[in-house]
Amino acid sequence: MTKASVNLFAGRLSERWGRRPILLLGWLVGLPVPLLLMHAPTWSWILAANVLLGVNQALTWSMTVVMKLDLTHPRDHGLVIGWNEFAGYAGMAGAAALTGYIASAHGLRPEPFYLGLALAGGGLGISWCTRETLPRLAAGSTDRNPEAAAPDSLLRVAYLGTLAHPTLSAASLAGLATNLKDGALWGLLSILLSLQGLPIGRVGTVAALYPAVWAVSQLAFGPLSDRVGRKRLVVTGLFLQALGVGGFVAGGSYPGYLAAAVVTGIGTGMVYPTLQVLVSAVAGPAWRASALGVYRFWRDLGYAVGALGAGVIADAAGLSMAIGTVAVLVAGVAIVVKLRA
Numbered sequence: 001m002t003k004a005s006v007n008l009f010a011g012r013l014s015e016r017w018g019r020r021p022i023l024l025l026g027w028l029v030g031l032p033v034p035l036l037l038m039h040a041p042t043w044s045w046i047l048a049a050n051v052l053l054g055v056n057q058a059l060t061w062s063m064t065v066v067m068k069l070d071l072t073h074p075r076d077h078g079l080v081i082g083w084n085e086f087a088g089y090a091g092m093a094g095a096a097a098l099t100g101y102i103a104s105a106h107g108l109r110p111e112p113f114y115l116g117l118a119l120a121g122g123g124l125g126i127s128w129c130t131r132e133t134l135p136r137l138a139a140g141s142t143d144r145n146p147e148a149a150a151p152d153s154l155l156r157v158a159y160l161g162t163l164a165h166p167t168l169s170a171a172s173l174a175g176l177a178t179n180l181k182d183g184a185l186w187g188l189l190s191i192l193l194s195l196q197g198l199p200i201g202r203v204g205t206v207a208a209l210y211p212a213v214w215a216v217s218q219l220a221f222g223p224l225s226d227r228v229g230r231k232r233l234v235v236t237g238l239f240l241q242a243l244g245v246g247g248f249v250a251g252g253s254y255p256g257y258l259a260a261a262v263v264t265g266i267g268t269g270m271v272y273p274t275l276q277v278l279v280s281a282v283a284g285p286a287w288r289a290s291a292l293g294v295y296r297f298w299r300d301l302g303y304a305v306g307a308l309g310a311g312v313i314a315d316a317a318g319l320s321m322a323i324g325t326v327a328v329l330v331a332g333v334a335i336v337v338k339l340r341a
Helices: 002-017 019-030 032-039 043-071 074-106 111-128 154-164 166-195 200-228 231-250 254-282 288-317 319-340
Strands: none
Touching (some): 002 019, 019 043, 019 111, 032 043, 032 111, 043 288, 074 111, 074 200, 074 254, 154 166, 166 200, 166 231, 200 254, 231 319, 254 288, 288 319
8 A cells, every 4th residue: 555655746756856856765765674573562563564665665666767768769678678677576576485494494573574675675776876767768659649748736647547547547557467367376376276185285376376477577578568559458467467367266286387387378468568568558758657666556555455355255255255356346347458559
């Protein structure tokens, strides 16, 4: 929730203050997070650390996207965003594995959080050495819609990205549906597979395979979107996500669950970088960061909506119904994007 909310303002602030100050601010906010987790005496400290982490993620990740777009021609946007998203999620996977190893060898606190402190300090140091990219905005919009002219306020950008502009609003809906699916799976998939008799080791393999395929496939689908267009990949990716999520309910066997994880990962990798490039293709350079902020607000809000919504449905009707509902919803969004974007 924190990351989604701050996303909304990060892009607009970077258009006024510059990208580098926002990037540095994000890392400064992130520095206390490992210290809070390392020494937290009560649950409220954990919540405070999560709020700061959300601000850190919103400011730093938004700026890495926007700064790369500033520096590159639109024909290469899919390539650079695919690499950016791959680096981010590969980093998350590597950090999770390394901190798990440290925790198993030395305990939960404080040793694993020394790594977090080192990474936050490293991020701040690298960001300090970067140069401002705002003066180097690359050539801009490829959209012919007259709304591509720069809106005069963030409220106007939010209106375009949520309701008025067909492509921008469809991208926001697709992003929300994609992360809604992730929030539901991260909360419920391991429980569902365990209840269906899968050993814990195999549950972990299935749960890890999906984000691994997602991360790596972005290296292919980002550049592919520069060649074949954005909408086709988004619609296909949404349908594949729906098919893969439905496969977790219907799979019934370990190979079936692995296949569902691969299909879901491919569908997510197909959509994730492409949607950001689609938004940047509509928005001109002067308001690209604001448009991406609105999109990323709706996209990351999907995590919270998916986790809470799927949990409510699971309590009322069971895990299979909750995950099946997510599959149907994502397929419905694919149809909307096909017709509207």
